[in-house]
Amino acid sequence: MSTQTTVFVSGATGFIALHVVDKLLREGYKVIGSARSQEKCDELLQKFNYNPSISTEIVPDISNLAAFDDVFKKHGHEIKIVLHTASPFRFDVNDYGKDLLIPAVNGTKSVLNAIKKYGAQSVERVVVTSSVAAQINIKGANRDDLVLTEESWNDATWENCQTDPMAVYCASKTFAERAAWDFIRENKDQVIFKLSTVLPVYVFGPQLFPEPSKKELNTSSEIINQIVHADKDTELMQLNGGFIDVRDVAKAHLLAFQKDECASQRLSLHGGMFATQDFLDIINEDFSQLRGKIPVGKPGTGKLITSKGYQINNDKTKKLLGFPFIGLRECVDDSVSQILKMEDMTE
Template sequence: MAVLVTGATGFLAQWVVDYLLKENYVVIGTVRSQEKGEKLHRQFGSPSNLSFEIIPDISEPAAFEPLFKKRGEEIDIVLHIALPHSVNVRDYENDILVPVVNTTKGILNAIRIYGDVKKIVMTSSFLTILDVFKFGNECTVFTEKDWNPATWEECQIDLVSAYSGSKKFAEEVAWDFATETGIFLSTINPALILGPQKFEEDVRPRSNTYNKIVDSLLHTKPGDKIIPKYFPCYVDVRDVARAHLIAIQKDTDGERLCLWNDGFFPQNILNILNQKFPHLRGEIAEEKDVSRLSTGFRAVIDTTRTKEILGFTFTSLEESVCDAVVQILKKEGRI
């Protein structure tokens, strides 16, 4: 059974590919260049059941058509994980919203024309579910069935709004496609993703998109004031990857799998760093009590349905942080 993984060299996608290969799936990954594809193949030990196809710009309307024209009959399952490559965002609509939505439209259209796909699993976001204006309302209960009510115009205010909007509108496109065609679809809606890289050689301190919170705290100094910003949810990258595997192995048609673990303050991570890496004490900001900090988050998140389907316990913040930190410290020669 062949699985197409879009953006196969990405932080999350590499872990997904790892799970798939261990289950003996035939994996076809999309990459932006020959060099990236060859590196990916080498990193996984050059297995015969892993190949790649080059798509330099996945946001182009017909970007996926050559791939599906060439290999569409092979592909049984599509895991759409990739996001368009955005650098120096200046226009939230044209640099984020439009490319992300167009990417989803493009792959779905290619499937419609050339594919014989049985299942589609799309990586979305918890932000497509949450209404930030209800975070402080203790009477609010968010479930897998809820949707972020933000409009296209409202999603052009800042980077976070644009990102959440792009995921929302792209996911809506996918659900419309599934309704129209009857193709099996489920989505993975993860919270803020933390955790280690699949391959240590890919660790890039000071520029790691997914672990930038952890990385920034590793580079604090004693006495630095830490803003008590509350992050209401996170999830480990390996748990997100595992959820993708379960989504294709179980009957999850029509399901939105919302991956949510407890929230944290940056100080929580600093406390973990001070406790678990004693040699950092005196080099980074100090350990402090967080019990009196106010989260401002009073809404309830009910992901009972997701937990029933997945059936596993999520990775703790301590384990997720420590595994990422070890990689960064090794890269910097600090351990």
Template sequence: MSVLVTGCTGFIAQYIVRDLLDQNYRVIGTVRSASKGKNLKTLFNNNPFFVTEVVEDIAVPNAFDRVFQKYRDEIRVVLHTASPVHFNAEDYEKELLIPAIHGTRSVLESIKKFGAQTVERVVITSSIAAMKDPFKYDDENFVYNEDSWSPLTWETCQLNPQDAYRGSKKFAEQVAWDFLKENKDVLKYKMATVNPSMIFGPQLFDQSVTSVLNTSAEVINSLLHSGPDNDLSKVRNDFVDVRDVSKAHLLAFQKSECIGQRLGLSSGQFNGQDIAQILNKRFPKLEGTLPKVTGEGAYKNNPYAKFDNSKTKKILGIEFKTLEETVYDTAAQILKVEGKL
């Protein structure tokens, strides 16, 4: 069975490719350039079960047509992970909203044209941002779950890059559910979405560790190098380990219980003090260079809206990695590459 993974050079997608190969799937990954594909295949030791295809811009019409035409008799599962993830945008529509929405619609249109009766499962990588109400984030008594939708509108999500990203995930996911509903009479596939919170964890390959990491892992990287006087008061969110996110993507198409589900991935809440405590505890040799521990963790100090993902945990049946495990593994890899460990 062949699985198409869009955006396969991404942080999550690389783990997904590895896990698929470990389970003997044939993997077809889309990349933005031939050089990126060649480099990634080298990292995977040129595994013959892994091939890459160039899709330069996922947002243009018919972007994935050539891939589906080429592998139309092979692709049974599509894992759509490709979407912009950053907070540096200036033109929110052009850089975040439109690519996320059009990229999702583009891959689904290609399935409809070339794989309507052969593609069996589709998994869309969404985000907890599509579920979270940013206007109630500071309400410690507010509880949301997998059935919740962000109230952001097209207008309100364009006030800052954070809300633009949140809006891009919401609207792209809605496109996917609406597309399936509108074409249910001609499409064979069943769908699930994976909605992770902030994703920590080490890079799959040490070569990917650079001075600035992907948006979520950079939280730990920046704290690791921020010095003892860094203000940690604004660092807080829900978290999940990248290895659990990858595992959830595979289970999302392997388990029938996942059909039609929005799988909310969170191992719990954290704040800056939680991370500072772990770094100081696990890396005592770095004392004096790490952020100081001056307060308490997320559940005692300024708690915020809670995410109830008990349904997802029951469906997936996996034990999510703890904050200490994911922070330690992330920081240890960075320090190893820097020659400090």
């Protein structure tokens, strides 16, 4: 694929998307990134030192079914690759439909319909950022006999998912991804592009552009950030699930459209299981300056926690992508090192 290929990245200011944009630029692609406001667009350009290979477009509300029309009216003839990363990932919501479900689904529909209207003969590959949330209904996540694969789907419905923010978020990713595959089936004679989806688990790892003044990080990174800033008596939320490093997620987004064998595939991005206790053990072992200041929990019990409940088999994805994922210790150590360095810069 030509190094002059133009790639459109929706939601280009996000945690994952920034790493994706960085890899694209390093590999010689031309990038058009969308953000919600002129201010965010300006910040994005500044972060990449006004690299001439990146430009921006404002898409203020992905809930609008015509949200991406103007982008593709303007650039549809040149865009060859679309990476749709924009989707809400937050739990402090008041209106489940308005804040999570509708933006996720309409955002996916609007970008695909814009391609159909204005880029049907130029866009060749589309990659949609989905989530393990689209593979599992969290109401059944504690089943020890449940093994998720690339063929697994969350069976939540629009009506029964609206019980709590986590269940709604998981459902939003499910409905958005299903909308993408439905679009392919319904429009196979009208568009030339092939679709791939990437389904990361909890995404950790360093920020591409650390901001020392920023006290709170993105939703997943904040889990580690809170541990670093906890005192030894803090009662931490006990989480467990699958993990993946953001640098591997970015790499997978590029391979998803670069490798022919990844076309029409769901790529399950899972590097292993984690529990909050694993984070505590690694941080206490590897950062002497935090030892005695942060909680210790019950050292060594992480495996007891992660051995229960659902497991993930993504051997198919690993074979398709063809690279080893970053391990938990390296992921956590790099994250914590960056957080501590940011603290030193503010002192």
